[in-house]
Amino acid sequence: MNHPRIIRPAEHANYTPNKMGKATIFESARLLVGLNAFEPGQEHALHKHAGQDKVYHVIEGEGLFLLDGRELAMHEGDLLIAPEGIAHGVRNTGTRRLLVLAILAPAPHQ
Amino acid sequence: MNHPRIIRPAEHANYTPNKMGKATIFESARLLVGLNAFEPGQEHALHKHAGQDKVYHVIEGEGLFLLDGRELAMHEGDLLIAPEGIAHGVRNTGTRRLLVLAILAPAPHQ
Numbered sequence: 001m002n003h004p005r006i007i008r009p010a011e012h013a014n015y016t017p018n019k020m021g022k023a024t025i026f027e028s029a030r031l032l033v034g035l036n037a038f039e040p041g042q043e044h045a046l047h048k049h050a051g052q053d054k055v056y057h058v059i060e061g062e063g064l065f066l067l068d069g070r071e072l073a074m075h076e077g078d079l080l081i082a083p084e085g086i087a088h089g090v091r092n093t094g095t096r097r098l099l100v101l102a103i104l105a106p107a108p109h110q
Numbered sequence: 111m112n113h114p115r116i117i118r119p120a121e122h123a124n125y126t127p128n129k130m131g132k133a134t135i136f137e138s139a140r141l142l143v144g145l146n147a148f149e150p151g152q153e154h155a156l157h158k159h160a161g162q163d164k165v166y167h168v169i170e171g172e173g174l175f176l177l178d179g180r181e182l183a184m185h186e187g188d189l190l191i192a193p194e195g196i197a198h199g200v201r202n203t204g205t206r207r208l209l210v211l212a213i214l215a216p217a218p219h220q
Contacts, residue, residue, distance in 0.1 A: 004196060006175070006182050007189040026191045031163045031215040033191060053141045055213065057167065059187075065116070072116050077169075079117040079211075081136045081143060086114060101189075103165065105141040105215035
């Protein structure tokens with residue numbers, strides 16, 4: 001990755017029929033930039049990360065951010081940050097595909 | 111930041127008349143999520159970060175990503191990643207405001 005280029009996130013989406021699809025745009029020890037792709041009805045259940053902060057940015061579609069005891073409606077362009085230890089998830093409650101940029105710092109251990 | 115909420119990045123933009131304006135959305139030791147706001151003609155000159163990876167995501171407007179010896183046209187929704195040591199910058203060559211999400215991992219030392 002020594003020659004940065006323009007990335008159109010939607011071109012890297014990986015939708016899969018049975019569960020949320022993942023794709024990796026960039027990864028280093030410091031940072032993981034990925035995509036979470038949800039067909040209608042798919043979700044990423046509530047979970048948390050120890051020692052990692054997460055940024056969600058909604059690329060297209062709509063649904064819900066899942067939080068501990070709360071659900072927040074998400075729309076294109078919305079950002080949500082889950083600092084380490086804060087439970088979070090995503091559910092596609094819409095009728096079309098939902099694509100969310102998911103950034104983790106630092107990256108998960110391999 | 112123990113209670114995540116929906117963030118609409120454009121609502122946090124800080125435009126200033128004489129140079130690029132900055133705003134911080136989130137900061138921890140691991141991660142800085144900020145906004146770089148450019149009036150027409152403003153730029154953030156070519157620079158690099160030692161030991162930090164940077165993600166740019168264009169929220170609104172258009173302009174150029176500046177790279178070492180190259181310039182890449184940027185449009186709303188475009189992403190560009192500058193790994194540590196890779197020179198990068200932004201110039202607003204358009205006729206309207208340009209807002210770019212800028213994520214650094216880890217965050218700069220205070």
